[in-house]
Amino acid sequence: MALPSKLGIVAGGGTLPEKLLEFCDSRNIETFTIGFENQTDPRILEGRAHMMTRIGAAGSIIKILKDKSYQDLVLIGSIRRPHLSEMRPDLYTAAFFAKLGLRALGDDNLLKAVHGALAQEGFTLHGIHELMQDLLMPEGILGRAKPSKAHQADIDAGFGIAKAIGALDIGQSIVIQDGIVLGVEGVEGTDELIRRCAEYRRTRDGGILVKTCKPEQDRKIDMPTIGPQTIALCASLGYSGVAVEAASALMVDMQQSIQMADESKLFLIGVRAPARQAADE
Amino acid sequence: MALPSKLGIVAGGGTLPEKLLEFCDSRNIETFTIGFENQTDPRILEGRAHMMTRIGAAGSIIKILKDKSYQDLVLIGSIRRPHLSEMRPDLYTAAFFAKLGLRALGDDNLLKAVHGALAQEGFTLHGIHELMQDLLMPEGILGRAKPSKAHQADIDAGFGIAKAIGALDIGQSIVIQDGIVLGVEGVEGTDELIRRCAEYRRTRDGGILVKTCKPEQDRKIDMPTIGPQTIALCASLGYSGVAVEAASALMVDMQQSIQMADESKLFLIGVRAPARQAADE
Structure with a gap:
């Protein structure tokens, strides 16, 4: 525009x-x-x-x-x-x-x-x-750490689930590990979701935060936002990675976020929603 | 049978x-x-x-x-x-x-x-x-406390949302207050959901636990269960009520559960899922 x-x-x-x-x-x-x-x-x-x-x-x-x-x-x-x-x-x-x-x-x-x-x-x-188009989460792997095949399966499954939760107008984020949804965001906010799900893991480490956007009509009002604070929290709790909807979520302080992810070997990936991709092209 | x-x-x-x-x-x-x-x-x-x-x-x-x-x-x-x-x-x-x-x-x-x-x-x-058909949650209000009109609106909305969450094979329970879903059950279990959502309330008291059943094919394996312990927990945290899917969830120690609900003026209601009702009749 x-x-x-x-x-x-x-x-x-x-x-x-x-x-x-x-x-x-x-x-x-x-x-x-x-x-x-x-x-x-x-x-x-x-x-x-x-x-x-x-x-x-x-x-x-x-x-x-x-x-x-x-x-x-x-x-x-x-x-x-x-x-x-x-x-x-x-x-x-x-x-x-x-x-x-x-x-x-x-x-x-x-x-x-x-x-x-x-x-x-x-x-x-x-x-x-x-x-400010620079704020939009880009597609693909942003840092040095890469999701494993098992992580990718969790990202795919988690993305679909987070979208469905978002469509219900509850939250936009979930935490998933080994195919199991550890937690779904309600009103507590993403940081609290990250904290509590760390307790529910079967293994001491791991888990992926998946954050998506609500339907198109809400994007002018309330876009999901991610930044260094969230990345740092996930890293400090031993999460494996963070997957965010590309082109529909905001990423503040991208360089700092990527640096934090790299320091903790946490992967950071922008995932494009298939439905939106089709609609955009 | x-x-x-x-x-x-x-x-x-x-x-x-x-x-x-x-x-x-x-x-x-x-x-x-x-x-x-x-x-x-x-x-x-x-x-x-x-x-x-x-x-x-x-x-x-x-x-x-x-x-x-x-x-x-x-x-x-x-x-x-x-x-x-x-x-x-x-x-x-x-x-x-x-x-x-x-x-x-x-x-x-x-x-x-x-x-x-x-x-x-x-x-x-x-x-x-x-x-043991006596274990099935009956339909209707079980104790003396009755849901208000606002509670009923929360029950209706919450029931639909809990069903949708159940269909995603995540959890079966949610907590709702004044039209806002405070929390969604992941792997933490219903008791932990009840405890954490008590912290997220806008007012000191209130909130309704809504517990539904997963799709029909899962009912022989894992039926949602409710009993005096859950009722006591909700009562101790000042919840307004508990709504459970009728005919599809189990209620253990019903008399004791109802007594506990009555003592805390907490309502206890069995809600019949519309789709299942149609299928059964």
Whole structure:
């Protein structure tokens, strides 16, 4: 896509918002960032046009972005489930949630609903991968370690299972060893999945983390992300490898991630989903 | 089914083998029990015709059951994954695993394979529920506590998800709260799922355990089982309820289970799978 000249950034936690801001700086894209209390690192907003607010302030977020003529938006970074007290919804937000029913609060549906509401307000939403294509997980083996034939069988089986779990809108990650699914990600997050599955292994070491992407329509909202922290955790617990869906997941700090994998002889592989491959070509 | 006059029992751990032995005593069914070292409670075999052996002794198990003219068999009780040293396979077992490939060792496929091998040797295999129909989870609310409308929505959603997870041959149980799947059972077992999901709740209390059965063909081998221990665990962690697939899961010590649920105001409900209902009627 052609890069926009102005970009509104609705920023959660993690390191991705800062990377996007640096990218925009380097391309002379004017930005206005909405940060959230207790979610967004305030340090990255210093010296930049921004508003720090609470999750429940959808009305003022929409107003300020419109007033400042920001048409293109990216929602980026992790949003931890807000406590109700952090929401303190404004009128717009309250009306929005009243329409949704309160059940949507705090889960994936909330993100989808926010996305839909912004689109309805006339904003154009972009996935970060549309702007920063370097962030996309490449296909193939990235480091020096290579999966064995048995590992490859686990990757293949695990990939299908992780996709099916993702389609159920539960999690996107599983841990597999010797054909046995040790664990499936629920709300605990990938790091906790990695930690607990280390306890369930039949052998002291081994196991593969398989992380895939949810269906296409969710990719602008919540792309699975992997980076040095996850690789380091897998390595410290003796995992054999990490397999991530190519072209559909984000890989932050790729060089550092690969270096960490290499140091622990852990393989790192981007796997292309067959269905998506067919659809793309 | 008509009860057999003689029944071979291949017994794992847990309380079900003893209940089956007591049932056979009460119906004057002659039994011969195969117990496994480190798996079967040796106390229940005292004073009864039995052989205590190791998992890897398939050859001698088949021989003794044939020599004693036991035609009808039940495989019952939990089998913890054996360590390789506990296997010490005899010739028959070694040939069996050589045919299977070692990948089958210790997971669900092992149970299926053992089942298939015994059937091929001419034995007739029965599910315990075919003999002891009282063990089957009944349909409907069992105790005094009733699920709210919101709980019912979680049960419905959770049931579909647990079924889908079961179809992938991963686990059979999930924990759900307010429409969000907190956790999915992998190899850790239901109790560990219950414990960890208690940490992931947004509110201090609540959450529903949903336990379903794998597809029909697996029901003779490995039926999901629930009993006072699981109910007590859910109650102690403040869960709202337990929903179990009716007519397809086993409920041991039903009166005690219901009493425990009542004391903690936890609901206990048997849910009939729509597809199976149609197939049965």
